[in-house]
Amino acid sequence: MKKRPVSAYTKVGGMYFFARTLDKIRLHARGELHEDHHEYLGKAYDGRLCHFLQVEYEALKARVLAGGTDEEIFAWCQENGRGVDETDLLIWNGFASKRGWRDEATASLEKNKAGSGLAHRTDLVTFFDYYEVDEGRAP
DSSP states (O other), X not given: OOBOOOOTTOOBTTBSSHHHHHHHHHHXXXXXXXXXXXXXXXXXXXXXXXXXXXXXXXXXXXXXXXXXXXXXXXXXXXXHSOOOOHHHHHHHHHHHHHTTSSSTTHHHHHXXXXXXXXXXXXXXXXXXXXXXXXXXXXX
């Protein structure tokens, strides 16, 4: 059975989604990543995260596959990209956790919800909300 990545809410270095990106890279390399995630590798949130950190996705992928903990890889990003501080984390986490809620991504979120049989779930107003339910972590 193919696996889903860790929750987007899992923080590394105080940053949402970082652990999820690394988990997707590792799962994909082992052939264990659920197919729903394949087309978004290095794109969408992964791409925005890399852009925000100013590291190339392929360089991050190579670093992840070389081994190390999430914290070590976060430190590598801090050294090889843009170091982030508390304000940067506040901006990233606010953006990432609210994506899909009353913004240009709302239509995409609604399309994903419909495709998963969750169109009736008016409580799922962000992509993070959707991931939690769609991937079985929340009711």
